[in-house]
Structure formats: structure tokens, C-alpha cells
Amino acid sequence: MRSGLRPDAGLHDLAVSDGCTDTVLVIACGALAREILDIRDRNGWHHLALTCLPAQLHNRPERIPAAVEAAVMAARPHHGRIVIAYGDCGTGGQLEALCDRLGVTMIDAPHCYAFFEGSARFAAHDDEITAFYLTDFLVRQFDAFVWEPLGLDRHAELRDMYFGHYTKLVHLAQTDDPALDAQARECAARLGLAHERRGTGYGDLPRWLERA
Known part of the structure; x- marks a missing residue:
């Protein structure tokens, strides 16, 4: 992986997937890409795919739920399970409500700190x-x-x-x-x-x- 992640890294910049419905897709904040890839590789979780949303969304948290929803809907035909590597991240509970509606799991924490x-x-x-x-x-x-x-x-x-x-x-x-x-x-x-x-x-x- 690159030594640094561009602040504007987009939806597909770090996508790792073979299109197999047996994969687990992690839709993550771009600020977590380095850590998630390292954890995946250390454990040999070859079935785990990663797609990152722009880390700059943290400056506009009201836009996070819509971006997550779009990513989930685009990815559903291609993966057996989808999880969301975000905390609430300033969305005021809106992201949790969205994940409940879509039937996907997110991190139970207020933010990455x-x-x-x-x-x-x-x-x-x-x-x-x-x-x-x-x-x-x-x-x-x-x-x-x-x-x-x-x-x-x-x-x-x-x-x-x-x-x-x-x-x-x-x-x-x-x-x-x-x-x-x-x-x-x-x-x-x-x-x-x-x-x-x-x-x-x-x-x-x-x-x-x-x-x-």
C-alpha cells in the first residue's frame, strides 16, 4: 500500500475484491485504510475486501450517511456480507439508524478515538x-x-x-x-x-x- 493516503481518496481507490459473493466487504472511512489492510494481511483474511470513502467526509459528517448508503447499495450484489467501519463520527445517530435500516453492522463507538x-x-x-x-x-x-x-x-x-x-x-x-x-x-x-x-x-x- 502507498505510504500515505490522499485526503480525498475516493470510493474505489482502495477497493480489494474479486467480485465473489463469499467475500465480506468492509466499507470504511479512508482514515482507517492503513490499519484495516494491515490487520487483514496479518491474519490472512483473504475473503475480506475493503472499500474506502473519502476521509474528508469527517469535515462534513452530515454527508456520511448518504455516502455509506450509496456504497452499500452499489456493493450488495457482489458481496456476501457488508460491514461499516465507522463510529457515529458526528452524524448524531443518523448513521446508526441507516445501518439498522439497511441491515448492516457498524462499529459501536462514537468515533475512531x-x-x-x-x-x-x-x-x-x-x-x-x-x-x-x-x-x-x-x-x-x-x-x-x-x-x-x-x-x-x-x-x-x-x-x-x-x-x-x-x-x-x-x-x-x-x-x-x-x-x-x-x-x-x-x-x-x-x-x-x-x-x-x-x-x-x-x-x-x-x-x-x-x-x-
Whole structure:
């Protein structure tokens, strides 16, 4: 796989399928592509196919349900089972309602921060309202997903308006990568926040995929 995923990676960019109805298709957020492919390959799950929706949908979560529905309807004739590698991701319960209607399973978590750390463990940090979270993907794509969408590349004075109530940046690290850790520290410095690293690995994601 490529060393990095384009923020605008589209529906078919990472599709892996032989068109066999015995396959299990995972329709995933593009931000999870690297991790899902690694889990699949490590376990030899050759029957598992992956299709990714653009990771940039996280900036417009109201569009996620419609994109997921379109992907499910297009894929149904070609796969025996379809699962949805999304948490609620800011859809306000709309994605869960859609999945119930379509009869497909999604991850039972509010967002990727929760299932990477482990939902129970993440819930124990419910007092961390001043923490700003980044996964490995978001560290790699910090400019595309945080800095530029918020206009900080053009108006640095907005930083304190957006992040003045935060105290720390928490890097939920899926891998042990010193270069990525350094990038996360740089992200924290650019936002004027303290840096904390938590090694999570893939959290609940492998177990969810195994059940799928």
C-alpha cells in the first residue's frame, strides 16, 4: 500500500475484491485504510475486501450517511456480507439508524478515538474536555484536516479562538514510529498545547473485524 493516503481518496481507490459473493466487504472511512489492510494481511483474511470513502467526509459528517448508503447499495450484489467501519463520527445517530435500516453492522463507538483507545478506556477519560485528539492518520494529515480547513494557514490569529480552551494534544498512536511522534509534538507546538502520547495499537478494531 502507498505510504500515505490522499485526503480525498475516493470510493474505489482502495477497493480489494474479486467480485465473489463469499467475500465480506468492509466499507470504511479512508482514515482507517492503513490499519484495516494491515490487520487483514496479518491474519490472512483473504475473503475480506475493503472499500474506502473519502476521509474528508469527517469535515462534513452530515454527508456520511448518504455516502455509506450509496456504497452499500452499489456493493450488495457482489458481496456476501457488508460491514461499516465507522463510529457515529458526528452524524448524531443518523448513521446508526441507516445501518439498522439497511441491515448492516457498524462499529459501536462514537468515533475512531474511542475504538482505537478502547471504548471502555476512552470513556474513563470523560473528564478530558480540554484534550484535543489525533490518531496516526490525523498526525500525518494535520495540515489537510486541521490547519487548512480552520484557516490557520491564512489567519494564524484564529488559533487561540479555536484552541484557547484546550490544554493538551493527545496523540493516540497506533504504531511505534519516532518520526510520527516528532510530528505529533510539532502539531502540539503549533497549536500551543502540551503534548501527550498514548500507545493504543489498533484498540478494538481487530476484534470488531474478527467478529465481522
